[in-house]
Amino acid sequence: xxxxxxxxxxxxxxxxxxxxxxxxxxxxxxxxxxxxxxxxxxxxxxxxxxxxxxxxxxxxxxxxxxxxxxxxxxxxxxxxxxxxxxxxxxxxxxxxxxxxxxxxxxxxxxxxxxxxxxxxxxxxxxxxxxxxxxxxx
Numbered sequence: 001x002x003x004x005x006x007x008x009x010x011x012x013x014x015x016x017x018x019x020x021x022x023x024x025x026x027x028x029x030x031x032x033x034x035x036x037x038x039x040x041x042x043x044x045x046x047x048x049x050x051x052x053x054x055x056x057x058x059x060x061x062x063x064x065x066x067x068x069x070x071x072x073x074x075x076x077x078x079x080x081x082x083x084x085x086x087x088x089x090x091x092x093x094x095x096x097x098x099x100x101x102x103x104x105x106x107x108x109x110x111x112x113x114x115x116x117x118x119x120x121x122x123x124x125x126x127x128x129x130x131x132x133x134x135x136x137x
Contacts, residue, residue, distance in 0.1 A: 003011075058065065073080065097103070104113035112120070112134035119136040120126050129135040 104115045106113050108117065110117070116134050116136050123136070127137045129137050
């Protein structure tokens with residue numbers, strides 16, 4: 001079998017490149033191990049650094065006082081609703097729905113807006129508008 005000079009040079013170049021990559025990998029492993037064993041990785045068993053003996057509960061120098069929450073009133077929710085005053089209908093002289101943007105979006109892109117998605121999910125017996133599989137009546 002005869003090998004041409006260019007094939008021999010190419011094979012030798014590839015062999016040098018492979019040996020260079022292997023040497024670089026070996027050097028990286030040795031450097032990593034040297035760092036691992038000398039950078040204090042095994043000092044976890046050393047005694048803990050002394051710290052404060054007790055944690056401060058409230059230090060006004062850097063903490064804000066905790067504001068107590070409002071207590072939940074006694075009684076049922078229905079009784080609380082009875083205490084709310086109900087006013088009459090508001091005047092319709094200056095209301096423009098366009099000022100508030102689109103009413104309901106189709107966020108899940110199933111062809112139905114969010115309102116109808118929620119109604120279809122939460123109602124027990126869903127009745128749709130005539131000719132629609134989306135719009136809840």
